[in-house]
Amino acid sequence: MRYKAVVFDLDGTLLDTLEDLHRATNHGLAACGLPPRTIDEVRSFVGNGYRQLARLASPAGTPDEVQEEVLAHFNEFYLAHDQDHTAPYPGIRKLLDDLADAGLHLAVVSNKGDAAVQDLMAHYFPGTFEAVAGERADVRRKPAPDTVHAVMAQMGVSTDEVVYVGDSEVDVLTAANVGCDCIIVTWGFRNRDYLAEQGARVFADTTGELARLLEA
Numbered sequence: 145m146r147y148k149a150v151v152f153d154l155d156g157t158l159l160d161t162l163e164d165l166h167r168a169t170n171h172g173l174a175a176c177g178l179p180p181r182t183i184d185e186v187r188s189f190v191g192n193g194y195r196q197l198a199r200l201a202s203p204a205g206t207p208d209e210v211q212e213e214v215l216a217h218f219n220e221f222y223l224a225h226d227q228d229h230t231a232p233y234p235g236i237r238k239l240l241d242d243l244a245d246a247g248l249h250l251a252v253v254s255n256k257g258d259a260a261v262q263d264l265m266a267h268y269f270p271g272t273f274e275a276v277a278g279e280r281a282d283v284r285r286k287p288a289p290d291t292v293h294a295v296m297a298q299m300g301v302s303t304d305e306v307v308y309v310g311d312s313e314v315d316v317l318t319a320a321n322v323g324c325d326c327i328i329v330t331w332g333f334r335n336r337d338y339l340a341e342q343g344a345r346v347f348a349d350t351t352g353e354l355a356r357l358l359e360a
Contacts, residue, residue: 146360147325149249149301151292153310154256154278155190156332158236159264161256162187163229164222169201172218176210178202187333191312193255193279194218219257226260232268233331235351240272242355251275251295255285255314274299287317292324307358313342327357 155161162183169189170180181189181201189200198215206214243250250273254261261278275295277283284290296306308319311332316339319326328344330336336347348354 147248147307147358148305149251149296149299149307150243150358151251151253151295151306151308151324153308153312153315154252154254154261154264156311156334157309157315157329158232158252159230159268160233161226161230161264162190162333164226165190165197167228168218168222168225169197171221172198172214172216173201175217176202176213178206178210178214190333191255191314193285194257223260223263226264227267230264230268233351237269239351239355240269243358244272248358249274249299249301251299252277253286253291253295253318254278287314287321289318289322292318292322309348309354313339313344316343327354329354 152158166183166186169186173180186201189197195215198211198218202211202214240250252261252265252273254277256278258278258280261276265273265276275298277291277295279285283294292308303323307325307327308315308322309327309329310318311329312334316326316328320343326344327346327348328339330347330349346357348357
């Protein structure tokens with residue numbers, strides 16, 4: 145194997161979480177008397193954490209305190225419904241099993257709230273990942289390198305032994321800030337042309353192609 149460890153993003157990379165995120169966002173907005181957002185709008189808002197999602201989903205000029213209310217309602221609803229429509233992308237389970245069988249260290253770093261990340265990983269991929277990190281108040285979220293550095297330390301690997309796999313411009317920048325290689329998957333929440341404009345250079349269109357890139 146070319147690498148000793150693979151650090152994965154979660155939303156749009158391992159799990160298709162969009163429908164549940166969309167439902168939770170509109171629940172938060174409705175609870176505050178604000179208009180709903182389309183699923184494509186929510187797709188474009190995802191990637192920089194829950195607070196940014198609530199801010200972007202709220203109409204321009206919405207007071208900060210109302211945005212915080214949207215966030216609170218979102219959090220409550222999402223934690224109760226984060227598995228209603230969510231599922232691994234096709235081929236992900238086999239990919240992870242094959243990588244684990246090959247002896248690679250596996251980790252997840254997400255800007256999703258840490259409670260939801262831990263919940264989803266325990267449900268969909270129990271025992272698969274050596275290190276799992278979501279957004280917490282005491283650690284800078286992506287694209288800062290802090291959470292990736294933290295899971296690297298847990299796994300005992302160095303920057304040149306790690307590849308970061310994600311689906312968004314946040315992931316491109318995160319890998320650059322860490323100083324590690326990056327592979328961007330095209331089945332997630334952003335389109336390929338946009339990601340190329342944001343600096344993505346290595347793409348995987350299928351899990352089979354991703355496996356080959358990791359082995360090359």
